[in-house]
Amino acid sequence: MNPKKKQLLDAAYQLFVEKGYQSTSIQDILEHSNVSKGTFYNYFSSKNELFIDVFNTVFEKMRTARKEILVGRDVSDYETFIQQGNCYLELMQKYKLYTLFEEAIASNEKELKTFMENNRLLEIEWTFERLRDLFGQTKEPYLLDLAVIYTGMLQYAMYFFRQSEPNTQPERVVRYVFNRLTHLVEDVSRTEEQLIPPRFLSVWLDRPQDEVVIRKDLFEKTSAHMKRLITLSSISEESKEAHEEVLDFIYEELLERKKPKIHLLRRALETMDEDPVFAGQEIMATYKAMVDEIARIRTKTS
Amino acid sequence: MNPKKKQLLDAAYQLFVEKGYQSTSIQDILEHSNVSKGTFYNYFSSKNELFIDVFNTVFEKMRTARKEILVGRDVSDYETFIQQGNCYLELMQKYKLYTLFEEAIASNEKELKTFMENNRLLEIEWTFERLRDLFGQTKEPYLLDLAVIYTGMLQYAMYFFRQSEPNTQPERVVRYVFNRLTHLVEDVSRTEEQLIPPRFLSVWLDRPQDEVVIRKDLFEKTSAHMKRLITLSSISEESKEAHEEVLDFIYEELLERKKPKIHLLRRALETMDEDPVFAGQEIMATYKAMVDEIARIRTKTS
DNA sequence: AACATTTTAGACTCATAGTACAAAAGGAGC
DNA sequence: GCTCCTTTTGTACTATGAGTCTAAAATGTT
Numbered sequence: 292m293n294p295k296k297k298q299l300l301d302a303a304y305q306l307f308v309e310k311g312y313q314s315t316s317i318q319d320i321l322e323h324s325n326v327s328k329g330t331f332y333n334y335f336s337s338k339n340e341l342f343i344d345v346f347n348t349v350f351e352k353m354r355t356a357r358k359e360i361l362v363g364r365d366v367s368d369y370e371t372f373i374q375q376g377n378c379y380l381e382l383m384q385k386y387k388l389y390t391l392f393e394e395a396i397a398s399n400e401k402e403l404k405t406f407m408e409n410n411r412l413l414e415i416e417w418t419f420e421r422l423r424d425l426f427g428q429t430k431e432p433y434l435l436d437l438a439v440i441y442t443g444m445l446q447y448a449m450y451f452f453r454q455s456e457p458n459t460q461p462e463r464v465v466r467y468v469f470n471r472l473t474h475l476v477e478d479v480s481r482t483e484e485q486l487i488p489p490r491f492l493s494v495w496l497d498r499p500q501d502e503v504v505i506r507k508d509l510f511e512k513t514s515a516h517m518k519r520l521i522t523l524s525s526i527s528e529e530s531k532e533a534h535e536e537v538l539d540f541i542y543e544e545l546l547e548r549k550k551p552k553i554h555l556l557r558r559a560l561e562t563m564d565e566d567p568v569f570a571g572q573e574i575m576a577t578y579k580a581m582v583d584e585i586a587r588i589r590t591k592t593s
Numbered sequence: 594m595n596p597k598k599k600q601l602l603d604a605a606y607q608l609f610v611e612k613g614y615q616s617t618s619i620q621d622i623l624e625h626s627n628v629s630k631g632t633f634y635n636y637f638s639s640k641n642e643l644f645i646d647v648f649n650t651v652f653e654k655m656r657t658a659r660k661e662i663l664v665g666r667d668v669s670d671y672e673t674f675i676q677q678g679n680c681y682l683e684l685m686q687k688y689k690l691y692t693l694f695e696e697a698i699a700s701n702e703k704e705l706k707t708f709m710e711n712n713r714l715l716e717i718e719w720t721f722e723r724l725r726d727l728f729g730q731t732k733e734p735y736l737l738d739l740a741v742i743y744t745g746m747l748q749y750a751m752y753f754f755r756q757s758e759p760n761t762q763p764e765r766v767v768r769y770v771f772n773r774l775t776h777l778v779e780d781v782s783r784t785e786e787q788l789i790p791p792r793f794l795s796v797w798l799d800r801p802q803d804e805v806v807i808r809k810d811l812f813e814k815t816s817a818h819m820k821r822l823i824t825l826s827s828i829s830e831e832s833k834e835a836h837e838e839v840l841d842f843i844y845e846e847l848l849e850r851k852k853p854k855i856h857l858l859r860r861a862l863e864t865m866d867e868d869p870v871f872a873g874q875e876i877m878a879t880y881k882a883m884v885d886e887i888a889r890i891r892t893k894t895s
Numbered sequence: 896a897a898c899a900t901t902t903t904a905g906a907c908t909c910a911t912a913g914t915a916c917a918a919a920a921g922g923a924g925c
Numbered sequence: 926g927c928t929c930c931t932t933t934t935g936t937a938c939t940a941t942g943a944g945t946c947t948a949a950a951a952t953g954t955t
Binding site (some may be wrong): 311312313314393394396397398399415436439440441442443444445446447448451452454455463465467470471475478479481484486487491494495525528 | 614615616629692695696698699700701717738740741743744745747748749750753754756757765766769771772776777780781784786788789790793796797
């Protein structure tokens, strides 16, 4: 990397951590990095962009450190998860990032806010996936809720714990909160209370493709169901083949094409729907609804 | 209230809620309130002060609304607590205060930050006391922890819930989080895990007087214990009286005087300590330690 | 040495918080 | 209607900070 750019990133990082975002002026950064204003704006178009550049790599480092703890270990081991949480929080503490991140996420700078919100979501996603490792697929419907409230508990407990014992290892807090969590997993899977369905994760992270993936299993089953219906029906072999072709076409087009030809697909579906074999069949209505939904999601993507 | 001041407060409130704190300039407020700059600085010494003035009354209103739900009801009724939580969150939502408060608490303006942090602490305190109403004095050692993580769960659950279903009643979230809490009360009182002792509440809220109150009971008992020791001892009646006088003096001076005469009190304690009656008595050491501690707290206050 | 790129310093614009102050407006008492 | 006092206004001013622009200097390349 260009030395001037590196000087800027280093000085900016230090000053942001020390004084916060607002309170660090570009002038400050220039003085601490021996770089002139002209050069600054040669590398970054704004203070926001600089911030994002600095903390993108910081986030990256923290995630890598956390990921390394997992190698060669059982993903379902509680202790590993606790160590990962502890590691992340220790880095937050070591680099005094709490207040800075709070400032950035609450900032009125739209770019910054979006950047930080996205990182917060990535944290929730990571936690969600780790909880699935720990507690198993069967608990999945409740795990987004739990990931969210786990993060909330951890944040707040850390905040107030720091007030009562500054410079302490966060491990006690992580353990405390994790112990609570294990009880809540049992609790919610017994009472079957759900607040936010896990599919919202993909919605929030703006990954509509994932929504399709979530629906894929169900769609495959419904598709197979339709085929069975056709095979068992009393229509001509030719019609059967025709219908099956349509089903395969829709499946491929809808799930595997990059740019599905939605209109064509709908037309094919309509012609199939006209066959009296499907009249009054509930499965046909379900199938059509699923095609509609996935089509809607996929058009939104492109 | 002066009409000009009211105009300012009203316009400021509206603009802060609409655009946030940073993004609302004083110029904006002046234009929306038909007040000139001179008058503005006649009533408020800064934008910070204006904000604090505006939201002090907002907080006041929200707390009053919440308090009114309790009148004529059983303080240990779960449903009432849920309604109170719901009421508070609905007001937050109605007036779109979430993002604004986040901005203020993370702000680099020291005044603002302190104001918001103090309000956050008052929230924790309120929750702590209500949890004591609900779950009883016996759970007290764990209730600060629970108040903290309850608040954290609620904040985070609300944040993400709003993302998935904007404009919804927060009641579902409150219920969900409260149900989790009831389990955690059992959980922590069984495992006896404690993270932050409740006395920290008074420390955080900068109410050292409360620390004295907490110790008062214990000090009274120790004091009485000392008196019994004296009565039962084989020293002259005169010495007994002298010692009792000292004990009473220390008690009054230490706990009831506005400005306790610490040095005088210590001298008296020393002379008493010299009496061989107390030699090797463990209670004397305890008593002296307690006097020291309370004296330390009380000198810090004044 | 000639040319190309990077870097610099500082002048400039614009927005904003807060100060200062003289002039105008608006009562209250007579 | 006049006087005295307070409130209000408008405007000019200082200071700070983000971001633009540019001519000149420094540095690198062929």
